[in-house]
Amino acid sequence: PGYMLAGWSGDCTGTASCSLTMSGGREVTATFVQAAQLNLHITGSGQIIDRGDLLCFGECNRNYPLNSSVVLDATPAAGSRFIGWSGACSGGGNCRVTLDQVRDVTAHFAELPPVTLSSHFPLATGNYWQFVNQSNNAVTASVSVQSPVSLNGNQAFPLQHNDGSIVYFTNDANGLRIHGQYVPNGVQVGNSSYTYSVVFDPPMLLQPASAKFATVQSFSGNAQVSVPGLGNYLFSYSGSSNLLPPSLISTPKGNFMAVGLNYQYTIAGVAQGYYISVPVNATDWLSAGIGLVQESLAGTTLLLSQTNLSPQSPSQSLVSGWNLLGNGNETALDVATVFGDATQVQSVWKWVSSGSSAGLSYPTWAFYTPLQADGGKAYAAGKGYEALTSIAGGEGFWVNAKQAYTATLPGGTGVALGSFKAGGKRPLKKGWSLIATGDYPSPLSVNNSLGTPPNPGDPLPTNLTSLWTWEPGSGRWYFWSPLLYNNGSLTTYLDGKNYLDVSTLPSAPAGLLTPGTGFWVNLP
Numbered sequence: 077p078g079y080m081l082a083g084w085s086g087d088c089t090g091t092a093s094c095s096l097t098m099s100g101g102r103e104v105t106a107t108f109v110q111a112a113q114l115n116l117h118i119t120g121s122g123q124i125i126d127r128g129d130l131l132c133f134g135e136c137n138r139n140y141p142l143n144s145s146v147v148l149d150a151t152p153a154a155g156s157r158f159i160g161w162s163g164a165c166s167g168g169g170n171c172r173v174t175l176d177q178v179r180d181v182t183a184h185f186a187e188l189p190p191v192t193l194s195s196h197f198p199l200a201t202g203n204y205w206q207f208v209n210q211s212n213n214a215v216t217a218s219v220s221v222q223s224p225v226s227l228n229g230n231q232a233f234p235l236q237h238n239d240g241s242i243v244y245f246t247n248d249a250n251g252l253r254i255h256g257q258y259v260p261n262g263v264q265v266g267n268s269s270y271t272y273s274v275v276f277d278p279p280m281l282l283q284p285a286s287a288k289f290a291t292v293q294s295f296s297g298n299a300q301v302s303v304p305g306l307g308n309y310l311f312s313y314s315g316s317s318n319l320l321p322p323s324l325i326s327t328p329k330g331n332f333m334a335v336g337l338n339y340q341y342t343i344a345g346v347a348q349g350y351y352i353s354v355p356v357n358a359t360d361w362l363s364a365g366i367g368l369v370q371e372s373l374a375g376t377t378l379l380l381s382q383t384n385l386s387p388q389s390p391s392q393s394l395v396s397g398w399n400l401l402g403n404g405n406e407t408a409l410d411v412a413t414v415f416g417d418a419t420q421v422q423s424v425w426k427w428v429s430s431g432s433s434a435g436l437s438y439p440t441w442a443f444y445t446p447l448q449a450d451g452g453k454a455y456a457a458g459k460g461y462e463a464l465t466s467i468a469g470g471e472g473f474w475v476n477a478k479q480a481y482t483a484t485l486p487g488g489t490g491v492a493l494g495s496f497k498a499g500g501k502r503p504l505k506k507g508w509s510l511i512a513t514g515d516y517p518s519p520l521s522v523n524n525s526l527g528t529p530p531n532p533g534d535p536l537p538t539n540l541t542s543l544w545t546w547e548p549g550s551g552r553w554y555f556w557s558p559l560l561y562n563n564g565s566l567t568t569y570l571d572g573k574n575y576l577d578v579s580t581l582p583s584a585p586a587g588l589l590t591p592g593t594g595f596w597v598n599l600p
Contacts, residue, residue, distance in 0.1 A: 080111035080139040110142040112175035117163075120185030121153035140175045147172050147571060149580055150183040154321060155290030158582060159184050160549055167550020169576035188321060190286040191335050193252045195388055196362035199233045199245060203385060205368050207378035208328055217378050219368070227255040227275055246279070252287075252337075253279040265306065265350055274311070274343060275300045282317045282339050289335075293317045299343045306348060315341025315356075324516045324588060325361045325370045327379040330490055331515040332363040332387070333590070334370070364388035365487060387514075389487035392592040394477045400546035402512020404591025406469040407488035411444045411451075414483060415475060418446040422476040426464050427510040436460055439508070470495065470502050472510035472594025485592055490514015493525045506599050514591045519543045519556035519578050522589070522597065535562045538600060545595040547576055554578045 081091055086103045088094035096102050116124050116132040124132040126148055140146055148171040150158045158168065164179040165171035173179050204220040222234040225244070232244035232255040242258040256275040263272045277298045284293070296314035303309070320336030340357040361370040365388030369380040392401055403409045415421045426442040442464035445452040453463040467473050470491040475483075493515040495501040504511070504526070517525070524530070526539035536558040543556045555575040560566040570577055579587040589595055 078110060079108045080141065082107045082109040082141065111139040112142045112144075113178045114138050114140055114146060114173065114175060115178065115180045116148075117180065117182040118185065119182065120159075120187070121156045122158060122183060122185035123151050123153070124181075124183050125149045125151055143174065143176050145172060145174050145571060147567075148181065148183075149577075150185070152185050155188055155288070156185045157188050159186050165550075167547050167552060168582045169547050169550070169552065169554065169580045172571060172574055188289045190288050191319065193283055193285060193287050193362070194247050195364050196335060197245075197247050197252060197367050198365065198385060199247050201233070203367070204383065205380060205385075206382040207371070208381045210377040210379050213328070215381065216376075228277055228279070230255055230279065232256070249285050250281075251284040252282045254282065255279045263303065263352060263354060265303070265348055265352065270303045270306060272301055272303045274302070276313060280313065280315070280341065282337065283319060287319045289319050289321050291319065295341070299345070301343070301345065301347070303347060309345055309347045311343050311345030311352075313341055313343045315339065320359075323361070325363070325379075327369055328381040329369070329379075329383065330492070332361075332366060332369045332380075333516060334361040334363040336361050387487050387490065390485050390590075390592050392483050392485055394475060394481055394483060395548045396477055396479050397548060397551070398546070399475045399477060399548045400472065400594045401475055401483075401485070401592055402472040402589075402594035403467045403469055403485060404491050404512040404514040404593075405486050405488040406491055406514075407486035408469065409467040409486050411464055411467060412446070414485065415444070416446045420478055420481050421446050422478050423447075423452070424464060424476075425474040426467055426471060427473075427508070428462055429505055429507065429509055431462065433462060436462065470511055470513065472512045472596070474594075490591060493517050493522065497526050504597065504599055508596060508598050510594055510596055512591060512594050513589065516583070516588045516590060518587055519589070520558075520561070522595075523558050526599070541598040541600050543578070543595060543597050545578070545581070545589065545593060552576050554581060 317339035
């Protein structure tokens with residue numbers, strides 16, 4: 077007890093079982109070292125990984141050499157999210173443990189919160205979306221919402237497609253439902269194609285109003301089919317749908333975090349002595365406030381190019397203490413309006429790299445506090461700071477919160493990552509800048525966007541020296557550097573400094589800088 081196999085030498089190597097063929101004399105040495113046990117626990121659905129090596133799905137333990145360091149990553153199961161560590165680690169990101177004695181670590185996972193689909197697929201007369209074909213970037217489809225009509229006692233919104241087809245939807249407290257459809261030349265009867273319309277009874281329930289991820293929704297019912305020139309028929313329909321976890325969808329209109337809705341159904345019956353089956357299999361990606369941003373149907377993928385809708389205002393969870401946030405949308409943030417509650421906020425700070433206010437030396441800070449009647453203007457003037465009143469799109473900022481709470485940040489068009497490069501709308505200067513973007517980039521994407529992207533296989537350009545963002549739960553930094561990435565020493569550097577790996581940023585998917593995340597970049 078208290079020791080573990082460090083490895084074999086001689087005629088065996090490694091740490092697995094030693095198996096020999098005794099065709100002659102053999103010599104084997106087993107080396108044992110002092111060990112410390114790491115006890116791993118999981119709440120919720122997920123797994124713990126030791127730098128690529130799966131360790132644990134539930135309760136388990138493993139021995140490591142005494143005083144060795146282990147870096148653990150938490151990977152949530154489908155439909156779940158990682159919410160933090162407890163025991164020998166805390167906060168989010170990865171967990172670095174020094175095994176100088178027995179250690180216990182728990183990874184906590186929780187179900188992704190249900191999605192309110194009415195905000196992800198807004199139905200109102202006049203809403204429209206235009207799409208290009210992913211394969212050739214040609215405009216191939218448009219959809220507009222027409223005035224509602226009555227179908228089987230329901231007021232359904234017709235979604236008019238440019239090919240003449242119509243799908244009748246409702247998206248309310250009763251869920252996301254299809255009530256019927258009209259398809260020109262959409263059904264084959266014998267050797268001829270016919271236009272048909274269908275009303276579903278009951279309506280086809282794709283997902284309930286509060287939809288859960290990774291949960292299959294099955295549906296079936298009658299389909300009242302009308303084929304002009306042939307007659308009316310009673311068919312049936314059946315199918316299922318599944319809500320897919322959030323993913324970053326890149327379109328000509330911009331980058332959107334969206335949830336996926338995969339649905340498949342078949343309308344089937346007999347008309348004029350022919351058995352007819354009409355299958356549908358589609359995956360739609362829906363973004364809050366925008367609606368449909370990508371659709372895959374019949375082997376074709378369509379990407380959003382134009383819409384008259386704007387993204388939903390994002391909410392940001394703050395912890396008690398320091399939080400590094402960002403305004404990743406073009407709409408300016410009024411500081412007193414968003415952070416003026418003195419029971420929740422201690423102060424707000426923004427880095428100002430350059431300016432022209434008389435008597436101030438730049439770079440400096442801009443400061444606001446709801447605890448003073450003037451918002452901290454007098455204090456700021458005495459310290460050589462600017463008075464902070466507004467945070468523009470693309471700017472990051474610090475909030476010192478008195479307690480944990482949720483803040484609503486401005487919505488609107490996302491700040492394009494390309495706007496920070498030389499010649500862009502807000503070019504960065506040499507040295508430190510505190511920024512935010514609406515494009516959900518990885519740090520690698522931020523670096524490449526600031527100059528000429530590398531050719532495949534080439535080292536990354538050092539368009540920035542380093543990138544940093546904050547993990548408020550544990551008070552640790554996430555760090556990334558193209559130089560260390562190129563020479564393969566980034567992991568070692570992170571371990572030595574006890575920094576967090578940006579690939580574990582708690583976005584969904586992981587490793588992306590969300591519009592509400594502020595981050596520092598240092599330009600050479």
